[in-house]
Amino acid sequence: MGTSRQGVDMDRRRALAIAALLSAGALAPGLWRPSAALAQPRNTGGGRSARGPSIAQRIFTRQDQEQWLLRADLLLQSPVLRRIIEGVLTETDASTLRFDEAAIVFPIVESTASSRFVPGDLAWQVRVSDRQVPSTFTFIGGLQSGSRLGSWRFDNPADLASNVRLNVDIPLDTWNLRFDERAAMEIAWSPPVSQDARTGLEPQAFVEYVRDPAEAAQTRAELAPLIERWLGKRDPAKLRPVEAAKTIAAGVLEHVQVSGNGLVASRNGQLAGFELGGAALTARQRRGSEHEMTALLAAALRQIGLPTRTVIAVDDAPRGAGLFNANLRSWVEFWALTPDTQDQLWIPVDVARQRRSGSRAPRINQAWKYFGAHDETERLLPVALQFHPPVPSQAFGVPAFWGWRTRPEVEFGTQALRFNVSARAIRGGQRPVR
Numbered sequence: 001m002g003t004s005r006q007g008v009d010m011d012r013r014r015a016l017a018i019a020a021l022l023s024a025g026a027l028a029p030g031l032w033r034p035s036a037a038l039a040q041p042r043n044t045g046g047g048r049s050a051r052g053p054s055i056a057q058r059i060f061t062r063q064d065q066e067q068w069l070l071r072a073d074l075l076l077q078s079p080v081l082r083r084i085i086e087g088v089l090t091e092t093d094a095s096t097l098r099f100d101e102a103a104i105v106f107p108i109v110e111s112t113a114s115s116r117f118v119p120g121d122l123a124w125q126v127r128v129s130d131r132q133v134p135s136t137f138t139f140i141g142g143l144q145s146g147s148r149l150g151s152w153r154f155d156n157p158a159d160l161a162s163n164v165r166l167n168v169d170i171p172l173d174t175w176n177l178r179f180d181e182r183a184a185m186e187i188a189w190s191p192p193v194s195q196d197a198r199t200g201l202e203p204q205a206f207v208e209y210v211r212d213p214a215e216a217a218q219t220r221a222e223l224a225p226l227i228e229r230w231l232g233k234r235d236p237a238k239l240r241p242v243e244a245a246k247t248i249a250a251g252v253l254e255h256v257q258v259s260g261n262g263l264v265a266s267r268n269g270q271l272a273g274f275e276l277g278g279a280a281l282t283a284r285q286r287r288g289s290e291h292e293m294t295a296l297l298a299a300a301l302r303q304i305g306l307p308t309r310t311v312i313a314v315d316d317a318p319r320g321a322g323l324f325n326a327n328l329r330s331w332v333e334f335w336a337l338t339p340d341t342q343d344q345l346w347i348p349v350d351v352a353r354q355r356r357s358g359s360r361a362p363r364i365n366q367a368w369k370y371f372g373a374h375d376e377t378e379r380l381l382p383v384a385l386q387f388h389p390p391v392p393s394q395a396f397g398v399p400a401f402w403g404w405r406t407r408p409e410v411e412f413g414t415q416a417l418r419f420n421v422s423a424r425a426i427r428g429g430q431r432p433v434r
Helices: 012-024 055-059 195-199 215-230 241-255 279-285 290-303 351-355
Strands: 060-077 080-085 088-093 101-107 115-117 123-128 131-133 136-140 149-155 163-179 263-265 271-274 308-315 327-337 344-349 380-384 403-407 414-423
Touching: 055 060, 055 344, 060 101, 060 380, 101 163, 115 380, 123 149, 163 380, 195 327, 215 241, 215 279, 215 290, 241 290, 241 327, 241 344, 241 351, 279 290, 290 308, 290 327, 290 351, 327 351
Parallel strands: none
Antiparallel strands: 060 163, 060 414, 080 088, 101 149, 101 403, 115 163, 123 131, 123 163, 136 149, 263 271, 271 414, 308 327, 308 380, 327 344
């Protein structure tokens, strides 16, 4: 997928140092901050009670593990000057990226129900005007719903720059999921006990609002009658969380007709970002992209009290002809707490994938192929938990899950992202966890 980067001198020594800190539990000031989920003491579900497996062990079975290296090539270019010379339209780049120092923020997903980040092979390189420059890397954690960002800070060696490029290798393990819904029905409503869960109830950019967080109140008002109809006027608190989530997912599935891919191409056919109108607009129009359907489901689940996060992933399946070198998929995960071992679970719901099987939702009392369970996540590499970084940053032209910080601020530019996915070599002594 994409082009290889042979000869690129990645800074692996710094990455290995970070891996050592992670494994040793050390914390260097300003270098790494664990997410709220890791900071919370919790049972990991590894033990068995005298009565047998825990609820968490019964709910999820991981299988078909894959080990991947996701390579992201992120580019910011100077804007294009378009001129007509002797009747011919010509395009030239203008070296107008003027800044003294900058930072790039790009998500590094720590874990989802179907994936985990493996820090040992994390590597990167920053280039300005096609020349490698030194950079300082930090993790930014403790963000909404467990989102985590990498931040690369660097200086501009010249007054002007024609482009800025970040190459980053992100190692991931993925697997498919089997889901025991009967066991999941034993889970009752619980107050969110971690920061990840609590922030999973907060409004999210390009979900409940597009420009101003104050828009979230209007979104809730517009969704309220829809949610009431989907629930049949039942109080969601009187349903089990899994039943309530499934009922809402059925409503979204039947309400929205999928239209478009929700992605915006750069001038060279790479990914520039998303085209998103927010949950309220999707609900009004009853049509939207897969990502807008995901946003509507996330907003509705939060509105009934379920902490929810969005997952955006690169699909490694073969692609047909098109503009992009990668196919992006998205779904939601809602939070639940098991009553026996107090395990915190994120349960995936891929309503867009479920809708491909039909525009009518299956019965609530039968298993869904893409509610909790998923037979494609072994090839889906989560790259972000948000459509726009939950930190101050700018995008150029369209929203994107990465961001730029420059000083002084660059006013105009064009951005593009491409991916390269490859299998990661298994080191000696390591075995897949089935």
